[in-house]
Each structure stands twice: as structure tokens, then as C-alpha cells.
Amino acid sequence: MKFHWFAQHYYTKLPQDFGDTVRSSWVTPPASVADPTQVGEDYHMYLRLMQQADGLGWDSLLLNEHHQTSLAMTPSPNLLAAVLAATTENAAITLCGNSLALYNPPVRVAEEMAMLDALSGGRLIAGIVFGTPMDTAFSYGVPPIELRERFHEARELILRAWREPEPFAFNGKYTQLRYVNTWPRPVQDDVPIWIPGSGSPETWDVVNDNDYCYGYLSFSGKQSAAPIVGGFWDYTQSQGADMNPNRMAFTQIICTADSEAEAERQYSDAVKYFYRQNPTAIEFATPPGYNTPSAIKANLTRAKTQSAEERLKATRGELSFWEYDELGYIIAGTPERVEQRVRELATELRIGQLITCMHVGDLPEEVAAQNNTLFGTQVIPKLRDVWGEEEDRWTPKVSQERVAAKFGNGAGLPV
Amino acid sequence: MTTLEIPHVGRFDVQVWESGSGEPLLYLHGYERHPGGAGFLRRLAEDRRVLAPEQPGYGRSTGVESFTDVLDVALFYRELVESWGVDGIDVVGHSLGGMFAAELAVVAPHLVRKLVLVNAFGLWLEEQPAPDPFGAADEVKAAKWHGEAPKSEPTNFEPDPDDPHAAILFAAQNLGSATKFMWPIADRGLRRRLPLIDAPTLVVHGTSDGLLPLAYAEEFVRLIPDARLAPIERAGHYPMVEREDEFVTAVTDFLKG
Numbered sequence: 001m002k003f004h005w006f007a008q009h010y011y012t013k014l015p016q017d018f019g020d021t022v023r024s025s026w027v028t029p030p031a032s033v034a035d036p037t038q039v040g041e042d043y044h045m046y047l048r049l050m051q052q053a054d055g056l057g058w059d060s061l062l063l064n065e066h067h068q069t070s071l072a073m074t075p076s077p078n079l080l081a082a083v084l085a086a087t088t089e090n091a092a093i094t095l096c097g098n099s100l101a102l103y104n105p106p107v108r109v110a111e112e113m114a115m116l117d118a119l120s121g122g123r124l125i126a127g128i129v130f131g132t133p134m135d136t137a138f139s140y141g142v143p144p145i146e147l148r149e150r151f152h153e154a155r156e157l158i159l160r161a162w163r164e165p166e167p168f169a170f171n172g173k174y175t176q177l178r179y180v181n182t183w184p185r186p187v188q189d190d191v192p193i194w195i196p197g198s199g200s201p202e203t204w205d206v207v208n209d210n211d212y213c214y215g216y217l218s219f220s221g222k223q224s225a226a227p228i229v230g231g232f233w234d235y236t237q238s239q240g241a242d243m244n245p246n247r248m249a250f251t252q253i254i255c256t257a258d259s260e261a262e263a264e265r266q267y268s269d270a271v272k273y274f275y276r277q278n279p280t281a282i283e284f285a286t287p288p289g290y291n292t293p294s295a296i297k298a299n300l301t302r303a304k305t306q307s308a309e310e311r312l313k314a315t316r317g318e319l320s321f322w323e324y325d326e327l328g329y330i331i332a333g334t335p336e337r338v339e340q341r342v343r344e345l346a347t348e349l350r351i352g353q354l355i356t357c358m359h360v361g362d363l364p365e366e367v368a369a370q371n372n373t374l375f376g377t378q379v380i381p382k383l384r385d386v387w388g389e390e391e392d393r394w395t396p397k398v399s400q401e402r403v404a405a406k407f408g409n410g411a412g413l414p415v
Numbered sequence: 416m417t418t419l420e421i422p423h424v425g426r427f428d429v430q431v432w433e434s435g436s437g438e439p440l441l442y443l444h445g446y447e448r449h450p451g452g453a454g455f456l457r458r459l460a461e462d463r464r465v466l467a468p469e470q471p472g473y474g475r476s477t478g479v480e481s482f483t484d485v486l487d488v489a490l491f492y493r494e495l496v497e498s499w500g501v502d503g504i505d506v507v508g509h510s511l512g513g514m515f516a517a518e519l520a521v522v523a524p525h526l527v528r529k530l531v532l533v534n535a536f537g538l539w540l541e542e543q544p545a546p547d548p549f550g551a552a553d554e555v556k557a558a559k560w561h562g563e564a565p566k567s568e569p570t571n572f573e574p575d576p577d578d579p580h581a582a583i584l585f586a587a588q589n590l591g592s593a594t595k596f597m598w599p600i601a602d603r604g605l606r607r608r609l610p611l612i613d614a615p616t617l618v619v620h621g622t623s624d625g626l627l628p629l630a631y632a633e634e635f636v637r638l639i640p641d642a643r644l645a646p647i648e649r650a651g652h653y654p655m656v657e658r659e660d661e662f663v664t665a666v667t668d669f670l671k672g
Contacts, residue, residue, distance in 0.1 A: 141599035145472075145479070145591045173483060283551045288596075289591025293584050300580045 001352050001386040002395055005053035006093055006251065007368075009357035011070045013038050014277050014362070018070070019317070024281035026069045026134035039073055045365045047083055048357065052369060054084075056376030057407040059395055060092035060125060061356055064217075065099050066132070067139035071278050072073035078112045085120035090406055092399035093120050096194060096215065096249075096355075097127030101147050102140045105175050106154035107182055110161040122187035122398040124377045126363065127194040127215070128155060130203075134280065137287045143335050144289035148202070150174050162186055181203040192394045194249055194353075198330055199228040200295035200300065201235065213353060213394035215249035219274075220306075220314070221328025222345050225250065227302045231348045246352035246392040252345065253357040255332035256374040263332045268321040273361030276317025306371045330360075335378035342383060353394065354388045384410035416475070416654035417468075421494055429495065430469040432571070435460030435474025439501045439672070440465040441492070445510025445652075446536065446593040449473060449586075455655040457508075458663045463670075468495060470512070472573060472592025474585065479592045484557055485603040488596070496526055505670050506614075507513060509533040510652065511593055514605060517635075520616075521608045530614040532635055534624050534652050536597060536607035543630045548597060549590065551560035558625025559652040570654060609638035616642035617669040621650030621657065645669070 011034050011153065015021075022029050035237065047077070049063040061084050063077035074080065078291045079092050093116060109128075117124035130136065130151050136146045153172045160168065160180070167181035196215030197203035207214045216229050229248065236243060255271065257263035306327065313319050314329060325332045331341045346354060359368040388410055403411050419427045432452060440463050444450055449469040457467050471491070472479025482488055492515060496504050505528050506518025513535020520527040539545070546558060556564055575581040596603060616639045620632035627644065636642045645665045650657040 137594075137598065143594040143598035145594045145598075169666075281551065283549070287549055287594070287598075288589075289594040291587070293588055296584055297580065297585055300583070375550050 001053065001346050001354060001383055001388070002059040002246070002392065003057075003380055004060040004090070004249070004353060004355045005050055005058040005356045005372075006064075006357050007046055007049065007225050008064070008072045008274075009042065009074045010361055011039065011073060012042050012045075012276065012362040014070060014273075019277040019279055024284055025071055026132075026280050027138045027284045028281075029068070029070050032225045034070065034073070042073065043080065044333075046359070047080065049359075049365070049372060050084055051087055051371050053291070053358070053376065054088035055090075055377065056137050057380050057403060057411055058091050058356075059399060059403055060094040061088065062094035065135070066321065069134065070158070080115050082119060090399060090402040091395045092123045092125050093128050093306060094110055094125040094194070096125070096196060097129040097216070099131030099135055099140075099141055100128050100154035100158070101136060102131060103151035103154070105177055106157050107161050107177065107180060109154070109156040110182045113158075114162065114182060114184050114190070117186035117188055117191060118184050123192055123396050125194060125395060126191045127196065129196055131282050133287050133290045134284045138289060139236040139282055140296070141184045144287045146174075148292070148386045157402065161241065162191065162356055182196055187240070188396060192396060194394065196249065199231060199298060201293055201298055202272065202294065204235050207247075208236055208239055211242060211393075213247045213249055215353075215355075217249070217251045217355065219251060219253065219329065219357070220311070221252070221330070222307045222349065222395070224311075225328075226305055226349060229351070231298075233350055243350075244352070244390050245346075245350045245387045246394050248349070248351050249353035249355055250345075250349065250351045250375055251355040251357055252342070253330040253360055254338060254371060254375055256335055256338050256371050256379065258334065258374075260333045260337070263329065263334075264321045267330075267332060267363065269362070270361040270363035270367075271324055272322065273314055274318035275329075277361065278315070330398050335374050338375065339379045340380050342379065343386060346386050352390060352392065381407070381411070417495070419491070419498060421491065425478050426490070427471050427478035427481070427491065428478070429471065429476045429478075430474060430613060432467040432469070433465065435462070437463040439464045439466060439499065439504045439662035441496060441504050441506045441516075443492070443506070443508040443512030443516050444470065444473075445512055445534075446590070446597060447510075447568075449571040449590050450569035453569035453656070455659050455663055458659070459666065462667075466499065467486045469571065470515075470592065473589045474594070479595060483508055483597065485514065485518055485596055485605075486522070489522045492519045492646060493523040496523070499526060502526075503528045505529045505531070506641070507531040507533065508535060508667060509655070510557055511536050511597060511601070513537065514596065514601070514603070517605055517609060517612065520612045520614045520666065524613040527571055527614045529670055530612065531669065532616065532617040533654065534621055534627055534632070535618075536627065537603070538602040538631055538634050539551075539600055540630055541635060543628050545601075545627055545631065546625065548601070548626050549594070555626070561621065561623035561649050561651040561657055565656065568653070572672050588618040606638060609635065610640060612639050614641070614667060617665070619643055619645045619647060619662065619665055621652060622646045623650060624652045628650050633665060644671050
């Protein structure tokens with residue numbers, strides 16, 4: 001299996017009562033809370049941690065796009081990706097992703113991704129996302145009912161822009177261009193494409209029809225995610241589509257330490273900060289038209305593996321550190337325990353691409369760096385056998401080869 | 416169910432509530448839902464033929480995906496009215512239906528005899544920004560009504576014993592369709608076209624509407640060449656519900672006059 005280094009680029013100096021006093025940490029959080037100088041320092045910390053991970057055997061460094069939120073100060077992940085493309089050597093650069101419906105003309109995304117693929121020597125993974133309701137409908141004002149159509153039109157345009165040898169005209173419903181002739185083109189002939197989703201069957205069809213990698217990027221852990229991930233695989237099997245586990249990306253918070261007591265001491269506050277400082281106003285999370293009727297039905301009828309009370313306590317930071325661990329929100333403990341728990345997770349949910357969240361909330365940099373070292377040197381090498389025989393067309397060849405060359409048998413390439 | 420095939424646009428299956436006989440009246444419902452056979456519609460139908468289609472994308476009416484913009488909606492209603500074989504019709508449009516009614520009056524002056532706009536969306540006033548009609552549910556509910564919200568709002572929703580989620584899906588689908596024309600701001604350029612309306616127009620407005628301050632109604636009156644204001648006190652976004660008598664009187668007096 002493969003490992004993708006990730007952190008929500010949280011603002012690390014929120015007032016302690018932020019989560020209790022703001023109506024929403026999305027769309028309308030008071031901008032005065034974030035000191036731009038501190039934001040700059042936070043960016044440097046996240047970059048240092050990712051550069052460290054590149055030297056420890058991670059298969060990619062993953063960035064996401066969010067707007068108007070203290071949870072993730074990455075409205076343009078491509079800017080940070082450019083820094084990484086120029087300062088790292090082995091790992092792929094995963095954009096997970098760019099919210100296609102927000103850019104007009106969407107050839108801007110085709111251009112920037114091609115630039116990143118060129119700059120990194122063919123190490124780009126192109127994650128493309130609808131974007132959360134908060135990002136798309138509210139921060140960028142896209143009518144929710146148009147979002148999916150805009151996304152798919154943009155996706156088709158971008159893929160053509162990468163492939164067509166000659167300039168072409170594009171007469172879409174939302175974008176019209178007389179001359180599409182993207183410069184530069186990506187280094188990779190087939191840039192790997194990931195589409196994270198939230199369990200909508202329409203997205204599963206697109207992912208299966210086009211042989212993309214699907215992703216379920218929640219922070220609610222295995223127990224809560226199992227019905228959606230399992231639902232994807234049941235559906236994929238019923239469609240006769242590719243069951244390769246490398247077609248599933250999944251996010252997991254990791255807290256590695258020398259002992260379980262140390263893990264609790266080092267990570268507990270930061271984990272609670274991560275969950276409790278992120279209140280999302282209900283109207284920003286569920287605008288009408290964002291989910292299709294079939295997606296709403298699927299959500300309403302899907303088995304709930306967690307009580308509403310547990311869920312509420314989790315988002316308020318009111319679970320104990322080990323309750324978070326037990327429910328799968330986090331995987332914490334010694335490298336041995338973490339290895340065993342990740343193995344269970346990856347095997348049971350058929351996950352080939354694990355997005356390891358190595359920094360949470362206001363975790364001190366030195367703890368995150370230690371998390372990197374312990375997980376990178378003592379966990380990743382032992383988990384390479386999981387799904388190790390499966391072909392992986394969803395990460396770049398260049399990064400597979402470089403990680404394998406540097407970190408040995410079983411890393412990067414199928415055995 | 417009426418089926419309309421509009422060449423190069425699409426196919427629409429439209430649910431039409433119809434009652435009464437006499438002069439035809441087209442009623443276009445608001446952004447939340449079709450009111451079903453609400454009291455005010457039945458009273459309007461006492462001396463005329465009321466035709467109240469459910470907007471494509473709402474309830475059981477289909478075809479919203481075929482609309483590229485609000486001009487398509489106006490042309491759709493022109494086709495629908497012509498399909499009834501009438502050569503002229505009075506039009507009452509409420510809320511989002513008011514935006515559509517005004518657009519119809521612009522593109523089909525030969526069809527629209529008299530126009531009534533009721534707490535209509537379609538304009539934006541920089542000095543009086545209207546609140547988000549898709550905002551927090553309790554805030555929207557409080558804004559809509561002058562007094563206490565009624566226990567049940569007029570609706571054409573019919574519970575489905577086999578589908579416990581039918582009400583959620585009904586509301587999500589209706590409001591989702593409204594976002595096509597009202598998100599993020601319910602302004603699709605109507606201001607530039609209102610001066611082209613020929614029809615005599617009555618602008619009815621529940622003056623306590625927290626979603627649309629009275630200034631919006633006054634702006635409609637200012638921009639439409641032959642328009643006057645009929646404010647209804649002690650009513651919010653639904654004056655036909657909160658002040659049914661006053662509403663019906665104002666509308667019928669105007670249409671008869």
C-alpha cells in the first residue's frame with residue numbers, strides 16, 4: 001500500500017474558546033482571528049514537515065483546497081505544491097484537489113497542473129473535487145444545482161486540453177473558448193486522476209467509467225466511514241468494475257509515540273483542538289441542490305454506525321483520547337500498535353492509498369516531526385506488503401521508481 | 416400532467432393545478448413550493464379560470480435541467496400559455512414566480528394582459544441588501560412571517576406512505592431548483608428589462624417581509640412604466656396567507672378594474 005502525507009493547514013493559534021464562540025469556522029469566521037504573519041509561519045511549518053516526509057519514504061505529499069476557513073488555509077494548494085515540486089525529489093505531489101467548478105475558464109486548472117507536472121518531473125496526481133458546499137456554493141457563489149454539471153464540463157475540457165495535439169474550439173454550457181491550446185502539457189501521458197467524494201452513487205459511476213481512484217476524505221474514522229467505503233466496493237463489484245484496492249484513498253489521523261501514555265500526553269490536546277475548533281453552521285453544510293436526490297436518499301438510508309450523540313461529542317472535543325482512537329477517528333500509540341491498526345483498516349476497507357494525517361490542530365512541530373520519523377521508519381516499511389502485489393496506475397511512475405530506489409524492496413513498486 | 420416539447424430546449428412534464436372558468440389567470444408560485452389548492456387560489460378561481468403550474472424542477476414537474484437561464488423560463492411559460500389556446504392572460508407571480516412573471520411580460524407582451532407581482536424576487540438594492548433566502552432555517556422562517564408562523568404552510572406535497580424521507584426530498588429538490596435563479600443573489604438582470612413591460616402592473620407587497628424589504632417593491636414600481644404599489648400591512652413574504660382577504664380583494668379589484 002501507499003502513503004500520502006497530509007495535514008489540514010489549520011490555523012494553529014486560534015483562541016481557546018474559538019469553537020464555542022464563533023457561529024461557523026467556515027464561510028463567515030472572523031478574519032481578524034488569523035494573524036497573517038502567523039499564517040506564514042504555519043505555511044513554513046507544514047512545508048518543512050512535508051519536505052521531511054519526502055525523505056522518509058512517503059509516496060506523495062498531498063494538499064487540498066478550501067476557502068474562507070480556519071481549518072485549512074489553502075485556498076490555492078497549487079502555490080504550496082509548486083514549492084514542493086521544486087524542493088522535493090521522490091514523493092508525488094497530490095492535489096486533492098482542485099475544485100474544478102470554481103475556475104472559469106477551467107483551462108487555468110489544466111495549465112497549473114501541467115506546470116506542476118513539468119516542474120516536478122512527472123510526479124503529479126491530479127485530484128479533482130466538487131468542493132465542499134461551504135467552498136463552492138457559499139465562498140465562491142456557484143448555484144448548487146449547477147455545481148456537478150460545471151464540474152463535469154470542466155473535467156472534460158481539462159482532459160481534452162491535455163491530450164489534443166491541435167488547438168480546438170470548445171462550446172460548452174458554461175465555458176466557451178475558440179482556441180484551446182494549453183501550454184505547457186503535462187510530462188505524464190496519463191496523469192493519475194483521483195475524485196474524492198462523499199458517497200454519491202453518481203460519482204461512483206464517473207469514477208468507475210473512467211478508471212479513476214475514488215477517495216473518501218473524512219476525519220470521522222473507520223467506523224463511521226465503513227458504510228460508504230463498503231458501499232463503493234459493493235457497487236463497484238456489482239458493476240463489474242475494477243476492484244483494485246489502489247483505487248481507494250482514505251484519510252486517517254495518525255499519532256505515533258514511544259508509548260501509549262506518551263501518545264496521549266503529546267497528541268490529546270491537539271486532537272481535541274482539531275475537532276472542537278471547527279463548528280460548521282448547518283446552513284453552510286447543506287445548501288439545497290448540492291446533493292442530488294439519489295445522493296440524499298443514499299445518505300438517509302445508509303446504515304449509521306455511530307450514534308448522533310457520539311458524533312456530537314466527537315465534534316465538540318468531548319471524547320477521551322482513547323475513545324477517539326477506539327472509534328477510529330485517530331490511530332494512536334506505539335509504532336507496533338499503529339502498524340497493526342492501519343493493517344486492519346487497509347485490509348478491511350480495501351484501501352490501497354492511505355492519506356496519513358500527520359499533523360492535527362495546534363500540534364507542536366517537533367511532535368509532528370517525531371510522528372513522521374516513527375511512522376516513516378518503523379511503520380511504513382512494515383506495511384508495504386499490504387496489497388503489495390496489486391498494480392498501481394493511480395500514482396505516478398516516476399515517484400514509484402524513485403521511492404522504490406531509495407527505500408528499497410516493496411516500497412513504491414509492486415513486488 | 417401537461418407535456419411540452421420545446422424544440423432545441425427540452426421536454427417538460429408539468430403538473431398544473433386548475434380550477435374555475437372564465438377569464439384565464441396564470442399563477443406562478445414562489446421559491447419554496449407550489450401552494451396546492453390554497454384558500455386564496457380557490458377564491459381567485461370563483462370568477463375566473465386559474466391555471467397554476469408547478470415550476471419545472473419542483474415536486475413532480477420536470478425539465479429544470481433544460482433551462483440555461485431565466486430567458487428559457489420565460490419562453491417556456493410563453494409556450495405553456497399558448498398550449499392552452501388562450502390569446503391573452505392575466506399573470507400573478509409570487510416570490511421567485513414574480514421574477515418569472517415579469518420576464519414573461521417582457522418577452523410576451525402580446526399574451527400578458529395584466530401583471531401582478533407579489534413580494535417578487537429579481538432585484539438587488541445595494542443600499543438595502545436582502546438577507547439570504549437559503550440561510551439558517553430558523554432565521555428564514557422568522558423573516559418570512561409578520562406574525563407567528565402558521566402550523567403548516569400551503570403546499571402541494573402529498574406524503575408517501577412508502578417513503579419516510581419524501582418530505583425532505585421534496586423540500587431539497589424544490590429549493591435546489593430555486594438556486595438556479597436565486598443563488599448567490601436573486602438578480603439575473605431583470606432591472607434592465609422591467610422598463611420594457613407594457614402590461615398594467617400591480618406590485619403587492621407584505622410590508623413585514625424580512626426576506627424582501629418594502630424598498631424592493633418600490634423599486635419594481637419605479638422601473639415598470641405602468642405600475643402601482645399595493646402594500647399589505649401585517650403580512651410578510653406570504654401576504655396571500657397572512658392577509659388572505661386583503662390580498663384577494665387587492666388582486667381581483669385590480670384585474671377587474
